[in-house]
Amino acid sequence: DSGVTQTPKHLITATGQRVTLRCSPRSGDLSVYWYQQSLDQGLQFLIHYYNGEERAKGNILERFSAQQFPDLHSELNLSSLELGDSALYFCASSPEGGLAGSDTQYFGPGTRLTVL
Amino acid sequence: AQSVSQHNHHVILSEAASLELGCNYSYGGTVNLFWYVQYPGQHLQLLLKYFSGDPLVKGIKGFEAEFIKSKFSFNLRKPSVQWSDTAEYFCAVPQSGNTPLVFGKGTRLSVIA
Numbered sequence: 073d074s075g076v077t078q079t080p081k082h083l084i085t086a087t088g089q090r091v092t093l094r095c096s097p098r099s100g101d102l103s104v105y106w107y108q109q110s111l112d113q114g115l116q117f118l119i120h121y122y123n124g125e126e127r128a129k130g131n132i133l134e135r136f137s138a139q140q141f142p143d144l145h146s147e148l149n150l151s152s153l154e155l156g157d158s159a160l161y162f163c164a165s166s167p168e169g170g171l172a173g174s175d176t177q178y179f180g181p182g183t184r185l186t187v188l
Numbered sequence: 189a190q191s192v193s194q195h196n197h198h199v200i201l202s203e204a205a206s207l208e209l210g211c212n213y214s215y216g217g218t219v220n221l222f223w224y225v226q227y228p229g230q231h232l233q234l235l236l237k238y239f240s241g242d243p244l245v246k247g248i249k250g251f252e253a254e255f256i257k258s259k260f261s262f263n264l265r266k267p268s269v270q271w272s273d274t275a276e277y278f279c280a281v282p283q284s285g286n287t288p289l290v291f292g293k294g295t296r297l298s299v300i301a
Contacts, residue, residue, distance in 0.1 A: 105288055105289075114292075114293045114294060115278065115291035115294070117283075117288040120288050130288060176222075177289060178234070179224075179231045179232040181230070182231055
């Protein structure tokens with residue numbers, strides 16, 4: 073158990089819908105990262121928040137957005153869902169998230185999203 | 189931008205065989221390197237990491253990795269695999285100048301009795 077929690081574990085929805093995935097980082101960690109894991113694309117970085125502020129963006133679609141709240145939990149919002157959005161969405165947290173790249177990331181169990 | 193190559197897509201070994209999984213990264217200079225493991229149906233867990241110092245890094249469950257700067261490599265090794273090592277293994281490097289990780293495509297390891 074990494075100490076990172078994600079809800080829900082599974083989510084099944086229809087195309088065109090909107091969903092919210094939630095992540096609670098390890099106690100004391102200031103950074104939250106979101107990744108998407110799919111069979112064809114592998115593990116792709118989506119977005120990074122540090123202490124409430126967006127720090128880096130990766131391959132995140134405009135239909136997707138995220139935020140980190142004052143209590144440091146984060147939510148990933150996916151809208152106008154398409155079949156291709158079906159994937160495992162992982163959240164990771166790290167103590168800092170500085171620029172040195174030496175911060176270790178700890179991953180949550182993931183949310184499996186199925187779009188029908 | 190940093191990229192990571194894992195050349196072995198699927199490796200099948202018998203129990204007690206030795207393991208070496210390749211990982212190459214593209215960007216020179218100071219690098220921090222990670223190996224993560226994903227057991228079937230589970231989340232990614234950190235196996236080991238290299239930040240600086242001794243290029244031979246020991247991780248959990250008997251795994252080790254060697255950083256060879258001249259070859260831009262960080263290969264994962266284990267002298268004797270067990271059935272419980274069946275999993276997917278990911279090499280990762282932070283993007284240059286930032287912490288979000290760039291992952292390799294992963295290597296699926298199947299250990300058979």
